[in-house]
Amino acid sequence: MKSPFQFGKVVVGDAFTNRKDEIKRLKSNIENNVHTMLISPRRWGKSSLVKQTAAKLAGNKKLRFCFIDLFKIRNEEDFYANYANTVIKSISSKHEEWIALAKSFLSRITPRISFGADPLNDFEINLDMKRLTENYEEILDLPEKIAAKKNINIIVCIDEFQNLGNFNEPTLFQKRLRAVWQHHQKVSYILYGSKRHMLMHLFENKSMPFFKFGDVVYLDKIAKNHLTTYIMGAFFKTGKEIEKEQAEKIADTVKCHPYYTQQLAHLTWINTDESVTGEILEQAVNELLNQNALLYQREVETLTNIQIKFLKAVAAGEEQLSSTQVIRKYELHTSANISRAKKALEKKEIVDTLNGKVKFIDPVFELWFNRYYA
Ligand SMILES: Nc1ncnc2c1ncn2[C@@H]1O[C@H](COP(=O)(O)OP(=O)(O)O)[C@@H](O)[C@H]1O
Ligand SMILES: [Mg+2]
Structure with a gap:
């Protein structure tokens, strides 16, 4: 099917x-x-x-x-x-x-x-x-x-x-x-x-x-409850079972990103014979990361060391990015470095700043970066 x-x-x-x-x-x-x-x-x-x-x-x-x-x-x-x-x-x-x-x-x-x-x-x-x-x-x-x-x-x-x-x-x-x-x-x-x-x-x-x-x-992302209902409905229609918590986990993993929600749901679906298990979900996430790894690797290769360090700070959820403490911890040296790195990463559309908070734009890139760099 x-x-x-x-x-x-x-x-x-x-x-x-x-x-x-x-x-x-x-x-x-x-x-x-x-x-x-x-x-x-x-x-x-x-x-x-x-x-x-x-x-x-x-x-x-x-x-x-x-x-x-x-x-x-x-x-x-x-x-x-x-x-x-x-x-x-x-x-x-x-x-x-x-x-x-x-x-x-x-x-x-x-x-x-x-x-x-x-x-x-x-x-x-x-x-x-x-x-x-x-x-x-x-x-x-x-x-x-x-x-x-x-x-x-x-x-x-x-x-x-x-x-x-x-x-x-x-x-x-x-x-x-x-x-x-x-x-x-x-x-x-x-x-x-x-x-x-x-x-x-x-x-x-x-x-x-x-x-x-x-x-x-x-345009916003799609609300989690709609994605969850959609995923469960699609599994059900094709004769497979997924629990609500599992469907929610799919949406959560990719932060309700519409494309990645579909991709991760797809990978989960093809690995499932009858009903979804924890292992299947985990494997689907690994596959999602693997399928995109080459792309992300190439992206990271275009970054400077300072930009990578800055991303580590963002990935770690640091709020005060230009504080002395963060500068020291991530060896960013100066606050000028920080604003330059931030600008460059915004231009590359890797991060975006909303309400003063710097965030990864691509949730799967963030996941991958966290796993292999942070
Ligand atoms: N309303 C939706 N419901 C379910 N999936 C969606 C929806 N909108 C987008 N998607 C998913 O996101 C992917 C990208 O959608 P697309 O319309 O091409 O985005 P954009 O034009 O913003 O780049 C689609 O292929 C689909 O997997
Ligand atoms: Mg388009």
């Missing part, structure tokens, strides 16, 4: 649990044409949440979702081409209609349309780059024009939004987007990504174009 647990890809339906409040908030934003900016560390479930919300609203024929992933997009031109293509394809499944839409709403850009062997999937609107740069507004207005004409609302979802930081002139580009998008009445945007510091800079800095663009949502 196949494991009911899924990780490493977007989950919807059976493998998706809870997020009821977040779905409600997204839905309400969509209904009220409020844009959403969604931020969390990687693998906490942003992409899944947006897809699940879209799935829940799929019955509403007045709404169309279109998904753009900036992960694959390297520059402004790529963005426009991708934006035009995904918006048009989200509207209809008939390629005659795609052509009609492209021709009537991108008249200044005069798009060329090409079809491959499978016209439904190998359809591409090719844009003349020179005309495009002069008329990018026409592209950015595309969803609003189409939505108005067809009397629908379009939700444009842009994943890994922080990647536009790699474009040539990121701030100018954001200004262009904002200048056009702020007039849209029938399009709402969901912009999401994982680089918290960078996204906060984009969305919460007064001098940035996307300041006060919409509702900024910091």
Whole structure:
């Protein structure tokens, strides 16, 4: 039998649990044409949440979702081409209609349309780059024009939004987007990504174009009771037994991190014939650490000695990181070392500081680090 647990890809339906409040908030934003900016560390479930919300609203024929992933997009031109293509394809499944839409709403850009062997999937609107740069507004207005004409609302979802930081002139580009998008009445945007510091800079800095663009949502991890219910349900449905305390232990071990909860539950499930035992759980944790060890080892190899010592202090739960006592105990020498190490580790997204407390971002890395370094 196949494991009911899924990780490493977007989950919807059976493998998706809870997020009821977040779905409600997204839905309400969509209904009220409020844009959403969604931020969390990687693998906490942003992409899944947006897809699940879209799935829940799929019955509403007045709404169309279109998904753009900036992960694959390297520059402004790529963005426009991708934006035009995904918006048009989200509207209809008939390629005659795609052509009609492209021709009537991108008249200044005069798009060329090409079809491959499978016209439904190998359809591409090719844009003349020179005309495009002069008329990018026409592209950015595309969803609003189409939505108005067809009397629908379009939700444009842009994943890994922080990647536009790699474009040539990121701030100018954001200004262009904002200048056009702020007039849209029938399009709402969901912009999401994982680089918290960078996204906060984009969305919460007064001098940035996307300041006060919409509702900024910091996605949380999933509450333990929901994860526990989910794990127990998935074991039960596949004819295996797990006790509540054991399911809780899975969630606790990975500090309710959604991805790792699924991964550890999966490892426990495949090692279990009928019912989970303490040994099975322990073995699953070892396997989890082993499967990720190479990655963590590589990460640690990029760290300086001072950074590693600083991490040891964090791992030991030291609260007063810049106290003389901690500096002496962990041979950090100076408090300047500490602030430098902290900054570097934040930049590498190994730790994060919340309410003045420095914490590991990755709970399994923390577990591994504790076992082998601390
Ligand atoms: N609501 C959820 N219920 C159960 N598991 C989830 C949920 N959201 C995310 N996950 C787990 O976390 C993993 C990463 O989710 P994903 O949506 O790709 O995160 P992000 O986009 O934030 O990087 C998924 O593959 C899945 O294992
Ligand atoms: Mg994602």
